[in-house]
Amino acid sequence: MATKGKGTTPRERYRAQVRAEIKERAWEQIAASGASGLSLNAIARQMGMSGPALYRYFASRDDLITELVRDAYRSLADTMRDAAASGADLAGLGHALRTWALDDPQRYFLVYGTPVPGYHAPDDITTIASGIMAALLDAARPAGAPADAAADGPDEARLEAHLAEHREWAADHPAAPPALRRALSFWTRLHGILSLELAGHFTGMGLDPAVLYDTELQQLTRRPAASTSRP
Amino acid sequence: MATKGKGTTPRERYRAQVRAEIKERAWEQIAASGASGLSLNAIARQMGMSGPALYRYFASRDDLITELVRDAYRSLADTMRDAAASGADLAGLGHALRTWALDDPQRYFLVYGTPVPGYHAPDDITTIASGIMAALLDAARPAGAPADAAADGPDEARLEAHLAEHREWAADHPAAPPALRRALSFWTRLHGILSLELAGHFTGMGLDPAVLYDTELQQLTRRPAASTSRP
DNA sequence: CTTGTTCGTTAGAAGTTATAACTAGCAAGA
DNA sequence: TCTTGCTAGTTATAACTTCTAACGAACAAG
Numbered sequence A, B: 001m002a003t004k005g006k007g008t009t010p011r012e013r014y015r016a017q018v019r020a021e022i023k024e025r026a027w028e029q030i031a032a033s034g035a036s037g038l039s040l041n042a043i044a045r046q047m048g049m050s051g052p053a054l055y056r057y058f059a060s061r062d063d064l065i066t067e068l069v070r071d072a073y074r075s076l077a078d079t080m081r082d083a084a085a086s087g088a089d090l091a092g093l094g095h096a097l098r099t100w101a102l103d104d105p106q107r108y109f110l111v112y113g114t115p116v117p118g119y120h121a122p123d124d125i126t127t128i129a130s131g132i133m134a135a136l137l138d139a140a141r142p143a144g145a146p147a148d149a150a151a152d153g154p155d156e157a158r159l160e161a162h163l164a165e166h167r168e169w170a171a172d173h174p175a176a177p178p179a180l181r182r183a184l185s186f187w188t189r190l191h192g193i194l195s196l197e198l199a200g201h202f203t204g205m206g207l208d209p210a211v212l213y214d215t216e217l218q219q220l221t222r223r224p225a226a227s228t229s230r231p
Numbered sequence C: 001c002t003t004g005t006t007c008g009t010t011a012g013a014a015g016t017t018a019t020a021a022c023t024a025g026c027a028a029g030a
Numbered sequence D: 001t002c003t004t005g006c007t008a009g010t011t012a013t014a015a016c017t018t019c020t021a022a023c024g025a026a027c028a029a030g
Helices: A008-033 A040-046 A051-056 A061-085 A090-103 A105-112 A123-140 A154-165 A179-200 A211-219 B009-034 B040-046 B050-058 B061-085 B090-105 B105-112 B123-140 B154-165 B177-199 B211-222
Strands: none
Touching: A008 A040, A008 A105, A040 A051, A040 A090, A051 B154, A061 A105, A061 A123, A090 A105, A090 A123, A090 A211, A105 A179, A105 B177, A123 A179, A123 B040, A154 B040, A154 B154, A154 B211, A179 B177, A179 B211, A211 B154, B009 B050, B009 B061, B009 B105, B009 B123, B040 B050, B050 B090, B061 B090, B061 B105, B061 B123, B090 B105, B090 B123, B090 B177, B090 B211, B105 B177, B154 B177
16 A cells, blocks of 8 residues: 555655655754753644644654654764765765764753653664764774774773674774774764863863864874883 | 851741742653753642642742752762862773763753753852863873873864963863863863763774773873884 | 545643742741 | 731642543545
């Protein structure tokens, strides 16, 4: 029934378009007042139809939000993939990430923001998330000179040993421990700056987050100090 | 009227105790279902009194939440101050921070989590926040060897120059640019790991966040590589 | 033309925050 | 001691919210 050989029926297209408009309005509301301020009734009002009609298109408010989260993940994954496809290195991915985040802070927070305690993301979302990781790992690979970790301190060596044994998150990606470590730090450090910046914790500090971001990114992508080890 | 020379009136003590119990229940609810799941009615029900009674103690739901945020900030500031007072260095502060965060993730998110777009924190809260910064700056000072930043790349030098000119956030703290930079990275990097860990982004990755945290912390507190500069 | 699915409606249940108006009870002054 | 006044709690109500149920109308296809 649903799909009919060739293309989509007019009904399906109508349905898809209404769903899209609902999500559109939802994004506007989220941008204006956060995910917690999203109101199905308000959306229905804006669209000129009355309340319960939306339940033909989304099973519940949480369902709609989950859909938006999914789209946000997809958008980030696409951004990373596109950047990588056009030849960006790890630094390029870093800039693409920041642009994506600043473009819509609440979308960023839908992905990396405060979780609600009970919630568990559906499997397809975690799949997209590991796709993002894969893009990072790809980009983190080339920068690697072997550069024994021991020179960077005992903890550094311990971490790389740990990563060598626990690489579930890298799926079957063939990245060496130093690349795993680079991708991981790329992720956590840049997220640290971005999330604080987007949450406004830098405002009033009289400090340009871009400078800090670039510096961290540069230190992240610099090849290790060729083991001019210390006594 | 209110304060009466010596101590507090029985009425005031009662009032303070009820306020405290309300906050207690509020924390339980937040731990269980996040700040968005906090319900004044539910609290009133638990306390055996009916709805609107709570409005004698808090002007609004937002007012209660703001109070909780304030307490969370205070708790973090105290934790940092206490650690510093008992002789902890920057690494010690890092561990104290992680312990504090893991002790109550939702409390952490009340401080560093997703902000609601319109909201602006009252002045006294930002004052507490800069107190936290001051504790960080104190601890970040001693580790400093001069170690010219130029050796660490052009962006590193640019950042320290930027910090030298924009030190509003350090109030009139007499820390040198390298210490400012250390405190800043301490903050952003550890927050990056912590917030991802608490949000559950490491679960299923089969990776111990503590190892990653310790490594970052160790790299953060290691004195700079004594300028064995590269060609 | 008839039949079945789908869309949107209104009505209503159960919940929320918050205000208004009222009633007990406590505390302190004349 | 009596009276006055403040405060803590109550119920009632308004204006929301999500979401279910039942119904009507429009559409697509046999």
